[in-house]
Amino acid sequence: MKSKLVLHNTLSRTREEFVPYDPPFVGLYVCGPTVYGEPHLGHARSAITFDVLFRYLKYSGYRVRYVRNITDVGHLQNDADEGEDKIAVKARLEQLEPMEIAHYYTESYHRAMDALGVLSPSIEPRASGHIIEQIELIKRIFEHGFAYENNGSVYFDVEAYDRRHNYGRLSGRTLDETVAGTRTLDGQDEKRAPYDFALWKKAAPEHIMHWPSPWSEGFPGWHLECSAMSTKYLGERFDIHGGGMDLMFPHHECEIAQSVAASGHDAARYWMHNNMITMEGRKMGKSLGNAISLSEFFAGSHPLLQQSYSPMTIRFFILQAHYRSTLDFSNEALQAAEKGLDRLMKAVATIGKIKPAAASTVDVTALERDFREAMDDDINSPVAMAVLFEWVKVINQLHDGAGTISAADLATLKQTMEQIVGDVLGLRDEGAASNDSLIAPLVEMALEAR
């Protein structure tokens, strides 16, 4: 654990040395999916990014509690309309219970994550199971004077908050800019200011998901769950908060405001944001209608896909780019990833076929050293992969008889390589029999959906 991990902190916009509050313990919170639709490539990017961070922190000797939520209450689509809940809308359309939908897509998400080799987090709390905690949080915000009630709904008073603290620190905007960016002023809104956001919404009669509260029968606001659940499981102060860049504003900004309003100080110390996956240069997303679901990738059942792509190919593809860069999807890039992965995994297997010699012509300690150096540099997975490929070449050379390696070094090489590839990067050999059973239900589902 003597690594000097450096992370890019969105809050400071700089690279900072990672120093946990209470080493060797690390608290990590990442925004999980809203389970109202099929998980797509974008979900994979976020999950894999923080899965590798989780794995690398553990590899570095930290004891990590990783919390990743499931949003099953849904978020408001538009605060200008009646407060439609995404999950409720879909439920009505399909004549299902909201929780049935949430459960279905949660299962789907879990299957996809298993296939992708994404480890289960330490805790995976659901928003619907933490209504009480969210109500308590609202009360605290009320007590500190940063909330107001109107007609059964409770709103966060951004202006009052901004006078004492700085609203917009994370996304780098001022309140004035936020005002300027507000598009339509919804006439008879209950909010005092357009940038105020809901902490509790009174449920309209047609709204299916609702819970009792001191203010009304209703449901919690968009940003509350993460504040409530991170505090509950990681404490008022924890180390890292992650999520997609698209969540930076308003979601994470509001989270910070809620935490500070309730406790007087920041909750998370390091904010990390993974960038988007693009398709022909445009963000891939459900709302844009250009998202390809993970099961479609596994089955090859989307019109834009020339073939099926295995979960490990997807993982390798994502790892080949730095998490803060956009990553452009294409069949060509995926096919390149598929072949690269194959070569890497073959080389790992080749280690076992190398015959040891009396002395080594290679320095096996360089592998781990160089790998760590890359990972310590803001989780630079593409460089880490390049290090791996240097060793792919060395392994093949040794196997071909160009150079020699001692028995001890060979054992070290094997162990290190397997640890890095398998335990830290989470890549497994797809030849393994277990793989088919992991994606079979997903493939079936994707094919049925056609």
Add this chain to the structure above:
RNA sequence: GGUCUGAUGGCCGAGCGGUUAGGCAGAGGUCUGCAAAACCUCGUACAGCGGUUCGAUUCCGCUUCAGACCUCCA
């Protein structure tokens, strides 16, 4: 309109003030009975225009283009 980010060889994608990123594709070669695999060799990429500098793809300015956020979104 406001805020911000990016533009790297055929594709994907790192990086840095002067030295090979890496993967895939392509060319030549070695090995092999053929093939495959593997290995060796090969590409004078850094949007354009200025500036700073002994030297810039890397720093600064401008231009063009692209994208993200400002509404739910990984």
